[in-house]
Amino acid sequence: MTQDLEPAPTPPRVGVLGMGTHLPARRRTNDEVARAARVSPDWITQRTGVRNRHTAGPEEAASDLAAAAVRSAVAAAGLDIDRLDLLILATSTPDELGPATACRVQALTKARNAVALDVSAACSGWLFATRVAHDWLRSDNAARHAVVVGVEAYSKFLDPTDRGTAVLFADGAAAAVLGPVPATEGFADFHLGSDGELADHVLIPAGGSRAPASLDTVTDGGHTIHMDGRAVRDFIAEMFPAVLSDSLARNRLRMADIDAFVTHQPNPRLLRSAGTAAGIPPDRLPIVADEVGNIGAASTPYTLAAAAVETPLRRGDRILLATFGAGMTWGSALLTWSGAPVIRTGPTT
Template identity: 85%
Template structure:
């Protein structure tokens, strides 16, 4: 696995000034303390390419060994071509088939399912890179406290390949409800409302979110997704070593986890330090758990995601001990896990 966070950080104090709230309000209501923001000339593909390079290096591979590159994002470089093609060019993964998957914050899991099934179905393919990335800062209204305090930028990638039969992914289960699509969206810029002077003037190219509806959806769906996965696989809560989930905001995630009865220490929370990085949230949390604990080889992980659309998904993952390289804004830019 590999992760990337842009250098610039925005504190609660800075965000609060533009959003018209107190810094303490942000911390108390969301739990987010800081978030990372891409540079003006830094696009989603730039961040994704950095994460993919780190993941491929962690796997001990060369870029030319990738057979597939699947990218998940809701903030692409352009409406077309696929941002995955931009990443392919940046990384020189010339032998990989590149494509995008759009499922918002559930995107990495949807992309992982595509890559997993592709590898299993094509004997000629051995390695796939799956990357989630968001450049949300390009699409935020700084004055909208419902979105500006939560959403941030970053990327996280994983390399899928051959593992022993007792390790790796199992039991993907994905879902969506398009009737709820208006809960989170960028209203303009697509074929329904192409860019115009009017759409720009009315701020319709920024993220709009019904915060209460999204919160209620996650509070309802998280327990259902977890219980459904456990039931289908005849498992109990105690059989799961770690529950790695999308990170909508730390306060909500911890609250739902507690209500669900997830044992202390088994629900990694990373959004305190990075905010909601959408399609990158779940793989970033997984990579962080591999580096900082509690993951060990052979651990059983239940992954759960939720996103605009509305979308959701779960999967079981038996951890293979995959190494991680994190590319972060520190004096030592590369941090490799020892596991």
């Protein structure tokens, strides 16, 4: 005698329930940055498109910025912080090499019931972390809500005289609360990649186990961001259209089927050029880096939150998320917008 087995229940769709962003109070204009970098303010504008960026104070670390964004995201989602089951943080500029900066944020926000961990994938980090949270929630029946936060405190790791990095990188944080949404909404079709052969294109070479901190590493500037700007530009120019076309082809979609292309923001000039080359209509490519610079792992969620408020996104809109960063890393995902509310703290444009 055989017993019929009931089919396993379909895991719930996971989408965005609320978002929060935070920018530190101090704003640095091109006039200020240009003096140290020994270029003109117009040079920065013409080469990058960045006009302003925000800088954490001496007493502020990445966890402080991230905690502010997490609090806002949780409030926007209408949740009590104790209902978070998972807290994942993406950053290239952690408070310390260990423990995970997510644990610092857990302590600051009192998210005592959440499992806290970091994901490191540079500017692609938030999307990589979102994939982890998405799969975790769909596979664990006991977990319902996660918060994924991207944060950078790049100003702590910049050589102000290096015009290739000092004019671009800045500080900020953005978070999204993920949870169950209707079957027609939420995330689908994550596709992530990396090529470690290109890891030297962007890095902070000293301070880890390969080159521990010493007088020589400090003197040589080994604890600041080093970037091969030409190699990074070429990588983005090649990968951006490839990531987009691959996602569209896999899902049998056309450019016209996408309501917004929300991407990492390396710099406005490069992004606009890449968007034009890929055939993206300008009104469907939100750009925020002109006012906040490159905020790394926070860039994509910050752009998504800004688009939700300023475009604004409507419930049911189809969003193609695309990221690329050091490692080198890249990724894409489709997101059907759930109409999630957004709370932004700190200076806004």
